[in-house]
Every structure is written in C-alpha cells, then in structure tokens.
Amino acid sequence: MTHRFTHGRTTFTFPDLATLMARASPRRSGDELAGLAAASAEERVAAQVCLAEVPLTRFLEEPLIPPEQDEVTRLILDRHDLAAFAPVGGLTVGQFRDWLLRYETDGTVLTALAPGLTPEMVAAVSKVMRQQDLILVASKIRKVTRFRSTLGLPGTLAVRLQPNHPADDPRGIAASILDGLMYGCGDAVIGINPATDSPSSYHELAGLMDRLITEYHIPTQSCVLAHLSTALRAMEAGAPVDLVFQSIAGTEAANRSFGIDLALLREARAAALSLGRVPPGGQVMYFETGQGSCLSAGAHHGIDQQTLEARAYAVAREFDPLLVNTVVGFIGPEYLYDGKQIIRAGLEDHFCGKMLGLPMGCDVCYTNHAEADQDDMDTLLTLLGTAGCNFIMGVPGAADVMLGYQSTSFHDSHYLRQLLGLRPAPEFAAWLETMGIMQDGLRLQPAGPHHALVAPQLQALAASPN
C-alpha cells in the first residue's frame, strides 16, 4: 500500500510500510549507511505524518519481514494477544500516541496492554513521539524482576557492577568488584565481560563471583557475559551460574550470525532454571541489545535500525529476563553519530522495551570516535533516571579497560540516586547498611582499611604484591 503526503508543491510517496517506517525514523547515521533514511528533513516529517495515519492493525496484516523468512516474525505473530490489544485495536499510530499520554493511561493499563503490542507498533509510535513523550510514558511503567535482589521497584535504581579486566586477571577483577561494592553498586548483577570466551575461563570467573557472594551474603547475582554455548558447557561442567547472558537482535539472520536461535535460548534458560539457584518465580536471563546490530551483521532486511531493535525485545520477552540492557553507544558513529543520536536512541530503546513489558536498563555509553562526551552521557543518564530506567552500568571511573569505551561510573550512580532520591534494590540497600557502606541507601559512609571487604584484599596484596 502506497502512502502519500503533499506539502506545498512537493508530494512525498512511500511505497510500503517498511519504507515508511525507515523514512519516519529520527535521523541516524546507521539508517543513512543502510540507504534507508529520509533524504531530507521534510521527507522525514512527511513520513511521520503518514505513519500517524496508519491503523495499528496494519502491522498485524503487513509484517515487515515475512514470517516464512524469519522466526522472530513468527514469534511476534504467534504471541500476539488480541484480547490485550483490544483497548487500542481501533486506533491509528497518531491516536495511539495521544492515548498513551492520557492521565487515565496508567501503569496498570500499560502493563495489561503489553502482550497486545508488537514491536513494530511500539517502534512506530515512538517515531512520532518527542523525547518528553518517551520519558513520560515509560515512567508510568514498572517492571519488577527478582533473583537474590528485587529489581525495578518504584523509587529504586539498580547498578550492574562491570569489573572487566583485559586479561581476566582474578585479582584485578576482584579489586574492581571491591571498588564497586564499596560505592554501593552491584545490586542488578555483578557482570564480567570475559576477554577470553572459553568454558574454563567462564568457570573460573563464575566461581570467583560465587565465592564472594556466598562469603559476604551479598544479595545480588553474578553473570559471565560469554556466549550462550559457553555458558551451557560451563553449566554442564558444574559452574555456579546465576544468570545466562546473550546478545540478541531483531532478525533470525542476525541472531544466527551471533550463533544463536530461539531454540538455543530456550535450552539455555531451561538449563539455568534447572540449577535451582534462582528463587521460585525468579528470572535467570540477561540480554544485551543495541541499535545497528542487524545492519552490522548484514541481516537487516531493509528495515530501519530502531524498528529492528524493538523486535529484539520480542525475542527478550519470550524468555522472561531479569535484565535487558541496551548498549546504546557502543556500536560506534557509523550507527549513532553523536550525542544527540545516542540520547534519542537510548530513550527510544528504554520506552520500547518498557512498553513490551521488559525490565529495561541502559548502558549509557560512547566510543572515542563518536561525537560525544561525558556531558552527553550525563544528559542521557539524567533523562533515563526520570524515565524510570531499571538499571545502569557501573564501571570504575566510567572507562572500561577491556572493551575500550566509556560508560557510566559508580560515582555517576550516586549523582542520579541523590538527584532523584532513588535507592538500591531493598535487599541490597539493607546489606549496604549492615556492612556500613551506605546509610539510608543514599549516603556513602567513610570506610577504613579494616573494613571487612577491604582488609582481605589489602592483606593479600601485602603478602603477594604481584
């Protein structure tokens, strides 16, 4: 179906829904790289005007990627809940935006609606929304998940402690974990990106975190962010695995390029649940996503990167994750060029994920070849805090020495928690209080070298300096 809009003497035409979605997407370098972006600012808004007129039901009738080609499309259509969709079933994309912003549309309504929405509907409405809309609507939605800590409760902000080391050195990693815990971070997860993706390395790192969590009774969970297949092998070998990690994307072909499919994700989740480490009803999966991953894998099917990112969330929600993290600026300036594009993308991803019922967090980050700096990250961090983001990253000094990019720091989490009165997960806040690290979940306490967490590492260092 062709979409047309005339403005002055110019008529803009969009031959199909996929083209319309791509042309309506706010400007970003990745869509330009893929040759999908609007050719002018006016064409972009013309596409948004046309998109606002599209009935939501159209997305059920015209799948952007044919189901026979793509298991993610099949998953989206199979799982679509018509009864849940009913409250908005008669609306266009533009009317849907208006409906979302009504006072009556509260968190309860939106939570009930989530199974009735497809990623394409959510991506479409985000394209006609301003940033304040993305923030306001997302802030209405809470998604609570549990392992040893309870995440996503109102008034809380959790932090993933990211203690990476370029050689996976256990003492170097332990030092960064200590730094994070003493700064009150780590309630979302202690999650290590290993430099080496091998079962033995996985086992060693998982063991290190497990011993620490057990010895100090830390109400948190651990994760080694290796490939799913490595986690499966490590679990078979008896590694103490809390969360299983995987990078996921919005098309079957992109997921295959990551070496996974839905069946493998199902198998890994079942394996993690069978270990019996998670309390009943809790979650065991940790997913990471990011706009541009399908294009990067040569698997984008002519669909814009923001819509594909939303489709990755349909994959995520199938597996009831504890954490979903959009690593928004990691991919580089060929996908998100500058601070403005990164900020918009971060808010879109958080909104789309929350609308689809996910416990969304964000790695607020950038690389050194992007036109961005810490000030841009402060802006996105602040906006995500107001939008009710479940968790952020905590990297020592914001600089990841293994992955070579900049994220948010332990100090940044204190900024946001102070500013917005957000506390850690309740179990973790109580532990911090017991350990004399933080008072009332907001204020760090002075700690000396004899602190129970600090002293053992200092003693080990004195005994064996290298």
Next chain:
Amino acid sequence: METISHTPDPWTGLRTLTEARIALGRTGGSLPTAEVLDFRLDHAAARDAVLTPFDPTALADEILALGTGVFTVTSAAANRAQYLQRPDSGRQLSAGSRAALTDFAAGRPPVDLVIIAADGLSTQAVRQIVPLLRGLLPALQGAGWELAPVIVASQARVALQDEIGNLLQARLSLILLGERPGLGSADSLGAYFTWAPRPGRSDAERNCLSNIRAAGLPPAAAAVRLFHLLTESRRRGLSGTSLKDETPLPGLQHRRD
C-alpha cells in the same frame, strides 16, 4: 585559602592490580576535581587522535628516507566526518587514486607484498609506522621478498588493503593504521594482513597485531613478529582464522574491530 579535602579510598594500593580507574576517592558521592580533569585530558587526547588531520606528505618523506619507494593515495572518504559515518567509503580508493594506481601497476610484475601506511582512526598512531618499517623492511629485503612501493593512504579502513593489493597483484597485503583510540592509549597502531587480497575479503580472512605502541607491543618487537607471521602466511598460502588456529604465535590475534 580554605582546604576542601575529599574522601580518599583506603584501597588505593589495589591499583597495582588493574588499569581500571579504581579508588578515585569522592567528594560527597561525586568525583574529586582532579579526577574529573584527568579523565577529560585522556578523552581530549583520544578525540585529538581521531580528528587531527593526517599529514601524508610528512609520512611519505620519512618513509622515502628509509630508502624505499612511496606512492600516495586517498580513500573515497571526502573528509573525516564522512570517513567516520561511512566506513564503506574508507574501504575503497577515490576515483583519482584508483586511476593513478592502475596506471602505475600496468606492465609491472606481481609482488610478494604491498605495505600500506595509513591514518585509520588515530593520526597519533602514525608515529609508530616508521620505527616499525625500520625493522620490517630490511628483514623482508634480506629474505628476498619482492615489495611494491609503500602506499601512504589517507582516510583508510582496514579493507582498503584488498583493493590496493588486488591492483598491484600482491600475494600479501599489509596495512598499518591507527586503532580506535582508548582512554590513555590514543597512539595505538594496528597491523592487518591478508593473503591473496581482493575486494570482498572478510575479516575472518585477515590476521591482526594490535596495541602497537611504546607501552604496549613496541614497534621494533611488532616488526619481528610481523616478519615471522608474514613468512608463515606466504609459506602456507593463507591468512585468517586458519593461520591463527594452527600457529600459536604470541600476539597473533583475529581481527576484532
């Protein structure tokens, strides 16, 4: 003047265990001023490394002084902004350079190796190139390698080595270029080589030495390692993951950027 002291962290000693920025101390819950500025300085160096214009003439003169021929080309990227947003533009030659290099190659015999000296993502890393060539060129010449002139390339991505190697009928193509700068390592050079280079080669078909800089893998040591790797690649007639899998040489990596 009043002294405002921040709260130091008593685990400063653990900094010897990791390059991560731990034990930074705090004022309230925020970073002390000195740490804010230290971070900014490192980021500024990384940004400058990306954005400072590359001077191909100066590099060409330095390479000529090593006693080898030099040929200068540009990629299809018209400027730095385009280079950063459109990696594909940095993977192919500009029309003018393609024509010039085609003319140059006409009637010349195939060569064993073409070395490309390029800016990549860090023009600060270019300073590692001449010290590296000072070790590598004599070793190759001593072993009887037929070499093309060194190609100095501006706004280049790794895969530019495919088109250049193909035009010059080179058995192997080696590109030396600046890596994406990290905080505190803005001058790190990468070396990537590909057997039988031609457009369309995948990254899995390349091998890489990274972190070439004084504080990482020093250029002279990188030259020794590259010489051995190139020799092995030529002997076996391949590059990429299979070379990596079967030759456990230290420092050899699969391409990851």
